Amino acid sequence: MVPSSRPALLTDHYELTMVSAALRDGTADRHCVFEVFTRRLPTGRRYGVVAGTARLVDLLAEFRFDEADVAFLRDTGVVDEPTAEWLSRYRFSGDIDGYAEGELYFPGSPILTVSGTFAECVLLETLTLSVLNHDSAIAAAAARMVTAARGRTLIEMGARRANEEAAVAAARASYLAGFGYTSNLAAGQRYRIPTAGTAAHAFTLLHDDEPTAFASQVAAQGKSTTLLVDTYDIAQGIRNAIAVAGPDLRAVRIDSGDLAVLAQHSRELLDSLGALDTKIIVSGDLDEYAIAALAAEPVDMYGAGTAVVTGSGAPTAGLVYKLVEVDGRSVVKRSEHKATVGGRKTAARRHKPSGTATEEVVVSQGAPEPQPGDRALQQRYVTNGEPEPLPSLTESREHLRQCLISIPWEGLKLSAGDPTIPVTVVHADQPEG
């Protein structure tokens, strides 16, 4: 009973109920536009990061209902016979447009637009949101850690604190956000992300004493390994490490205690032992704030686990998938507290001549009036059901890096604040201001 990876049933029951009723009443073929956006960022966050879109497009290519799926849905009464027939032939044949992976977003940014018939589009709601809500949440948290690390390398090592498959997606999102490595081998295999890892406390405990464990590790991996020095006493652990590996040892890792104090003492001790180039890697419940607090310490690399894979307090991005247009007619749910604008939207980000972003302009059923410094934010992902070529993960990573350079500097502060730039959403027949 190992989970299958067919994505079509990663779907909410109600989507099939709606398809069933719409097929029966003839509205299933109405041309619809659904948009993905957020009404608000997690409390105090200044930007969101689009992540997961390429993963979603890959999953859509496999989004089919096989015989067992259809039988399950028919036998449990989720769908009637005509719907079962329709599902067995299902293949998304519409269009998908959206923000690039690694793009920043703000409340109201239309980060994904799915268009086609009602029935084919409504079926994609849950999978689309699952992928984007998770991956974007992780990417946003990871991007803040990258900023806090000020150029020092980060290793994602949180697989053990996340669902086993979510962990792989989290490794991808962290790498997109600028992490240098992941501990997760499946992420290495699937996405060619560099993996890293050396030893746990268990390896030291397994051996009769610490020097024996270190000697074994160095024999297997050479001096370019990282020795974990805090199983017993850290100072003695460092002395043992250098005694065994010599002053050319690449790195030591400290996984517990007051990391600021320990990093200083460890650096002094390593230097006194002649290990001037031996790096210090720290880990243990690091989030963006803890990383920032270590900026002045002699730390070379950070390992982040729980905080990054759980979105550092914001484990989901709060993105929604809303019907905004039916047969060219703009639609909107009226009972919303905040007025939202219906209709298919086109978005551009405005920049000063210096390149600093100033605002995002989103126009429904039209396009922003072009201005110098505008950058169109939407690209084509899928045309008539066929995926378009996508940037590589490395390119998306660079895109985010450039985006973070372009926002006003307040946007990079870790403290709670408002979205860095405003988003103005208007209908084409209204003035922008």
Added chain:
Amino acid sequence: MVPSSRPALLTDHYELTMVSAALRDGTADRHCVFEVFTRRLPTGRRYGVVAGTARLVDLLAEFRFDEADVAFLRDTGVVDEPTAEWLSRYRFSGDIDGYAEGELYFPGSPILTVSGTFAECVLLETLTLSVLNHDSAIAAAAARMVTAARGRTLIEMGARRANEEAAVAAARASYLAGFGYTSNLAAGQRYRIPTAGTAAHAFTLLHDDEPTAFASQVAAQGKSTTLLVDTYDIAQGIRNAIAVAGPDLRAVRIDSGDLAVLAQHSRELLDSLGALDTKIIVSGDLDEYAIAALAAEPVDMYGAGTAVVTGSGAPTAGLVYKLVEVDGRSVVKRSEHKATVGGRKTAARRHKPSGTATEEVVVSQGAPEPQPGDRALQQRYVTNGEPEPLPSLTESREHLRQCLISIPWEGLKLSAGDPTIPVTVVHADQPEG
């Protein structure tokens, strides 16, 4: 590039590095015992709920390194040739014991014990923790919601706010904790959990007006459906619903607004329309506190989404996988702030004659002195690599229900507090007190 479900690479790089070094130095075959436990519960939580163990055992049956996996590990230099050979033959042949799914746990409870050679056990660290940390986090949050709902039915509908595969596991954990339904079809298919769902606002917006949408839904699904009445005006929505379906309509759903006030008004209106038996289902950012606050309102069913799938503030359970014994020798990491006890542990829960739990007694390298009212907490999951028969998900669900009855009533309070019962962890040669 749809993710594979082979579990062997859902593993951290360092586990293979350790195996590699241990194979080379001859320690790989030392007999080891690893235990899974938590040092603390999430802030203010009074109990944890074991969940995911059966899912883990299923994944272990597929935990093999196929040719592509081994090639990846060899080509990227993660492992050397002898380790690659060893991995290609890998199959866990040790034993696994642990708490039942649905059992409560507290700081120090040895919820899973994995024993065998160092190499075969250390490889399971990440997968074991990923599954148990995620599923237990969701089950604990869900159990609190079930308590808060006081017998009213809960529907899990959070798939869109979680990674797509995590969502399926979350649906399972929520059902284990006492939820009645899930929206997630994959969870229905894999675990035979009842699924539920009717329509989104998009279905109403798709149609020319609300009565047309309701008529279509009733035509497709009959009067036993649930009509979503808050797309436009709720009072008018309820009038439209009853006008279309008649007073035998099974239920209406309200997904926004002040649910307490709206539930009252909706009940009055339904009653005035003669729809005395029409149920009211509410949803929209419900967590255990919001559910508790609706206890006095005329609500029949709750839909919970984001809060349950993200663990309601505690998205991971904080469980660790620690080496506690090597060739019969108790081992413990010395630099831990809190003293921990090494050695393989045996656990019993003590109860008053009334059946109320009073404490958990955990003895290392021995067993608790038997007392009347003791219940042994560990069962065999895997023997020599072969899985033992397990309780059904329904049986595990009932087990948790009974466990929650057995704890002191303070344990069911939603407010922050200490663990409900103390856990005493001692070595067999120490006095228990």
